[in-house]
Amino acid sequence: MKKAILFILLPTLLFAQDFAKHVNPFIGTGGHGHTFPGATVPYGMVQLSPDTRIDGSWDGCGGYHYSDNLIYGFSHTHLNGTGVSDYGDIMLMPTMGEPSFDNKVYSSTFSHANEKAFAGFYSVKLDKHNIDVRLTTSTRVGFHEYTFNKDGQANIILDLNHRDKLLFGEVRIVNPTTIEILRRSEAWARDQYVYARIEFNVPLKVNLVKEVNKENTKLEGIYKGTELALSFSKQVKKGEKILVKVSLSPTSYEGAKLNSSEIKHWDFEKVKKEAETLWNKELSKIEVTSDDKDKLAIFYTALYHTMMQPNIAQDLDGKYRGRDNQIHRAEGFDYYTVFSLWDTFRGAHPLYTLIDKKRTSDYINTFIKQYEQGGRLPVWELASNETDCMIGYHSVSVIADAMAKGITGFDYEKAFEASKASAMRDVLGLEAYKKNGFISMDDEHESVSKTLEYAYDDWCIAQMAQIIKNGNEVAHFSKRSENWRNTFDWETGFMRPKKNGGWDKPFDPREVNNNFTEGNSWQYSFFVPQNIFGMIEAYGGPEKFEAKLDEMFNSESKTTGREQVDVTGLIGQYAHGNEPSHHMAYLYNYVGKPEKAKEKVHYILNNFYKNTPDGLIGNEDCGQMSAWYVLSAMGIYNVSPGNIEPSWSTTEPYFENIKVNFENKTSKIITKNMDLSSFGLEIIKRELFALPEKITPVPIIQSESKAFKDKLLISMLDKYENEKYFKYLIFYKIEGQKEFNLYLTPFEIDKTTKIYAYKTDMGMRMTISDTISATFFKKPNNYTINIKSKYNPQYHAGGPEGLLDGILGTENWRKGDWQGYQSQDFEAVVDLQEIKSITEISTRFLQDQRSWILMPTKVEYYISEDNVNFTYFGLVNNTLDPKIEENTILNFTANETNNKKARYVKVIAKNFGKLPEWHQGFGGDAFIFIDEITIK
Template identity: 60%
Template sequence: MISKKFVLFFSIFTLYLQAQNYSQYVNPFIGTGGHGHTFPGAIVPFGMVQLSPDTRIDGSWDGCSGYHYSDSVIYGFSHTHLNGTGVSDYGDIMLMPTMGVPGLTPKEYSSKFSHKNEKAMAGFYSVKLDKHNIDVRLTTTKRVGYHEYTFNKAGNANIILDLNHRDKLLEGEVKIIDDKTIEVFRRSEAWATNQYIYARIEFSKPMKISKEFLNGEKIDGISEGKKKVSFNGDKLALAFTSAVKKGEKISVKVSISPTGYEGAGKNMLAEGKSNDFETIKKQAEADWNKELSKIEVKSHDKDKLTVFYTALYHVFTQPNINMDVDGKYRGRDNKFYMAKDFDYYTVFSLWDTFRGAHPLMTLIDRKRTADFINTFIKQREQGGKLPVWELASNETECMIGYHSVSVIADAMAKGITGFDYEKAFEASKNSAMLDIFGLNAYKQNNYISIDDEHESVSKTVEYAYDDWCIAQMAKILNKKEDYQHFMKRSQNWKNLYNPNNGFMQARKNGNWYEPFDPSEVNNNYTEGNSWHYSYSVPQDIPGLIQAHGGRAKFEQFIDAIFAASDKTTGREQVDITGLMGQYAQGNEPSHHIAYLYNFVDRPQKTEAKIKYILDNFYKNSPDGLIGNEDCGQMSAWYILSTMGIYSVTPGKPEWETVTPYFDEIKLHLEDGTTRIITKNTPKSELKHLGFENVKVAKDLKYPEQTASPVIAADRLFDFSTQVKITPLNEKDKVYYMTMDEDDANVRKTFKVYKEPFTISKTTQVSTYAERNGEKSGITTANFNRRPNHWDITINSSVNPQYTAGGKFAVIDGIYGDVNWRKGEWQGYQGQTFEAIIDFKSPQQINQISSTYLQDSRAWILMPKKVEYYASMDGKTFILLKTLENSIDPKDTNVQVKDFSTEVLPTEARYLKVKAYHYGKLPEWHQGAGGDAYVFVDEISVK
């Protein structure tokens, strides 16, 4: 007989267990709709396997994760997926159950499904495939995916393995070990251009190959008395078949490895022994509860609890463990190494995650933070530099900056140990001293101009922040000279701050780039516009406030971004979402801006903005994220802000604060302590939450940067132009020097600038400013006397983004760089380019050329053909020559082609150039159906 006391105790204990079941609040469908780009499949925290359905195989933007909630067809279940990225990849080792005669094309093996028959929770996913009435259940460990297929009809059951699923297969191999075991190798190309994955697949019952599709070879061999078959090729799909009774289940276990078949085998032995699906499902749930319990939130609103714990779930989705159970991993140099005393990871979306996700981890997962940094250090040793956006042992070079240094500096500033500070510092310094992505110009001139590199404003301000991070490391390590050097560099934002309007503005040829519209999205900014980047000085907010003229004026400037129109101009940028005025919660550059009110003593305005965002932009629905999840950053912002904290400046052991969103939050930290946060917790206590005992290194002196002057004149002039030089600080003394074609052998020196001067030849002007003995970088500009006095009429409509400064740009003698984003090319979309040059008087034509650019990925294709015509009256034209294009539109190399030809000597006053556009982008192109561009620069005639 069971006593009443026992029943009472058991009931209380059961309630306690339920209270600890935080995974019950996870809704993996959040973010699978809208533009969240998440996936709903089975995962465990930071696991190598992400076992999820794929409803998209075309690499489309809203299909980056492989799944979108608006879809109704499943193509299969693959074992790797990306969480909320803006570029498509992964989807490796795809399996799909079918019945009847097997088909090996996506159309044949895909199936309709309904969300009514779909379920997703932490560590588990299930769905009914309508086509053949098959129930699918998925769960996983870190390295092994577990499938359970229930065939609700009797007949032949098939399991399709298609290695051509989603991205491009470079090499594939399937080895039949026995009738229940196969091994798979897949090397593919997508965002990660050289990705290796190996798998061991074990079926619960014998399966035979019933259909094969391959472009390669099939090899039969004898080994240990058993027949083994191996399939190789770059097109490879197989069907495995067995007869089943009605209601029969087939279970499949898939272990994966980045290193080889041996690694996949070891991973299977370690994590794939169980044949009990429910046990693995419960273990996955327990793994999630262990991680999610680090933050306990109390609320009577279940939707808010769901949004919170799903956000935490998304933060813990990646980075992903990327080593075998014995520590073996594939390094950035494609060689194999053993991780000792740390775990090796992949998927570092650092441009996004340095802002909130990594600072959150310094609070609740310090050990894993050290592992991330040890991974960074190894990647630098094996690949040459710290990761920027690393994926599957590939550096994608996606996005900008070298934000690994932010993660490192933040960890060091917060006293996290477990990695070599000296190695981390040297690796960080190495990234800052490279000559790539505009860094060379940045180091020489203290800023990047349009002439040097595209996205020049964003790169300048983000490099400056990263330099501050390196300076903080140097300060901790007592490296005084390095500290001073990088603190001076961290002020480089001053060179792009226009004191006349308060915005970060691009510079071109020494001057401010005009016309200027802070709402314009163009190639001077990364996924944004000047509004988004004009607040991007997290390392020196007091300096930015001072530049604006004090707190009152800076408060007005923060007000302005929220009060501005919510319409952007220029290029359409799908990432810019969640607009409040020009503030964009859906993309990372805005994430700290609302907290800047704290710096001007207006915390009530921070309170209002943060609460509005928390209330309106995060919801318990598939479209519940206002923008791309971006590997946890969108969710990390939510988690931190609900706790009443945010890291405006990662690298400082402190938070900016706001009133906590929930009534009570408990933080369980790694040192065994618990912190309780309520709406009444003092802001002073929140400011150093988790880092109360961190020792802060003393500040050292460093030089103040002097900003570089601007040079204004007509870049292209007929006979003469006036040159005016203006310092960005009226206290600066300005020096300048000129060089023209007659000065080649003349030694020139800088002299004091007093007033504007006139030039009448093609001239280079250099200038710098000096204040208190500190010199600015040298600004250099080139002003060109026109090489001709022709006129030109262009009978096509130029895209406003790609004007190159006006119609004379195509006959000014200045050739555009292969990096077209610098702005020297004229772009025409969906139309043939036609221009008529008026020489003003008849001249003899012997040779004609016009230059075009191809960047197939950017929709820019060579013209199909170019025609040259001559005329004396500008009305009647005679065809001189037709030149056909010879460059394949599928050639993705960015390249320039000169359509040059000699013609029989012809006298003419007018020359017509027609460049026929490619037309609609074909099916093979990612932008299929869109209009291709013609990009033209220089037309020359001899």
């Protein structure tokens, strides 16, 4: 029963309260939070922070880790809690004495006892030369204050090769107090442009230059190259300060000069105060009160983390670098970057629709421009680059949610056009998804997760179509949104991967593998936000669904399969440290058990967020981890962003008093006994939106294997969800036949065969499923194999016979057709079953060095008639550069012109060994990936 609504509308006053004082920027800088402690303002272009990590390591993605005691410098761009490393642009480091460009020399130790961080401010003492550093910032300008505590030569090192790869650097000396910089770099963003203007408050002279691969130029005071560093110096007395302002621009030197006008003076304290004022303005949008200072610190730091990105990416005159790498001007909106949409569509963007409608509109206008300039909506956009990181096309969730909540300021029709264009592409499994209604392991890796997330995104597009009254598209995308049913196995009660038309075996719902995105089946089997009641029905009704949730939360907190660093914060198989689990506690509300939702939500609030450096249970992920805390502390969460009848799923608020101040100058107070389902939502009267009818799920074509020697039994026995009687008819045909036949009983095949099948509903609807196909291969020989090495169970290619089945893997090894061996050589003996003349032996290997998969250094072949005494047949050395980033397949082939007779063939492939220093996994063990052994 809904409780009485208590909405108190109040005019929003100018707040004198200091909310910024509660922010602790060190939260998340330890553990696996990946945050940074430096100075920034809300949604600012500059994130000025110390870098203690330069190797791109997992826990160094934000440039800083609390466990470190060495600072390499202070750079002006940082990512907040991501799982991939980038940024760290325009790094400055003050030193004393003789300058050096060796970062082991110019770096300095520091102590946390001499380190402070507040909203918009950071300070530290560098031990090596007794230099005090203070940092603050405006939106586009970073402000440094260096105090040199002894006499001598002071240096400011500018190292453009800091962290990621420098594609091209340029430094122009304008005058002794001003320099201009261009840095083009490659990391996660493959071609990032940063222009900068550095201004010193006193003249400095260039006293050392490192310039590699420099361009020939006769212009004095201009330095260029792919390695570039300069030192600027002056003599200082004890206690003397040098002030530095660094303005950034994504477009040009002129843009950086224009942006430098944000700070026209040298008053550090004034800039620091202005940054604090900006933070108080934003943080005052949600007021909470508590006697517990830790709870206040956790809440306001969480709110602070949600406001560190997306980042403004245009100059003061509106110019920005578009997805086409051309310069454009934003008209009527602000252009942003850093969209971690796989994470943030779940909680952060719904929070923005509540307290930041104008920026939500700006984000969507940014999406539309990226579609117009780059041909598609962003997936994970960074610095005008599409990283293609993570899955789905979740821009459409942000757009649909804004439209559903009545947010204006962008073109609804153009937004729908862009969304539809993203959904109709033929990449990343979408071609198979559109054709078959699901993605198979044969089609694409992470097949289950992609099927589920595409289905949700399609529902979002259907919601948009309903709003703009496009009935045909409503029907089309509503049907697609039900494709989750094609991955749901009613018998096991899990979303499950398919291979070659049937369920993949063996199946362990706890296993983290390449069929899921950063998780396992437990963590994806509840992702149907577009049709929660349909999902509950599929599980057998409310009681069985509740029992399934209970089982998840009460299972052993241990996963199997691949070690996945993202899967943290386990409560049973619920993983709060990664985003796919974030809505699950609220699902208890949908089966009438709000007390269980409250229990789980409050347990997470109490135990997984702390006022300590390791106070986040997982990656911050650009505000999503913190957005969950902010919303849940308010007692609300948006389980289904994009719903045309928007509402919040609710629980008991975490604070006694919560006041939300909106952009329209009104406020609402949350009390513990109020109905929050429509809190802060501008509900617009619309026609009722009919839920899509259930689709007819595709049939299951099951067999023992994909390849066989003599004969193979094919079964299509299929029950309907929890029914014990047959509700569907299955029709099939073998390639070459003209007509489909009614399936009645299992049948055998004895040659390579492609089978097509579909189902029809026997009820009144008479709906027909998508037609699927499966291909079964008769092996080209009767050879057997004895593998002496031990393959990783994640990469088994169907077992030992997978190396002799004639089925060749592709460059996308994640689809499961390759065998993987780590920390060992590969050795196997093939039995030809009889003595034969051998003229050629060949083995296929794959290299994907970014995934630690490298070619063997060499492959040796031996032959024998008795499997005891082997003689040499041939040796093939690797010729592929291990640094090549493109996935590459090579055949290691040995030939013999003279007939050599043997029954047994031994293959030995030598592992690359430890990963070298140039590799991001330096010191780790390389994999060998092998697919097929061919003997002629």
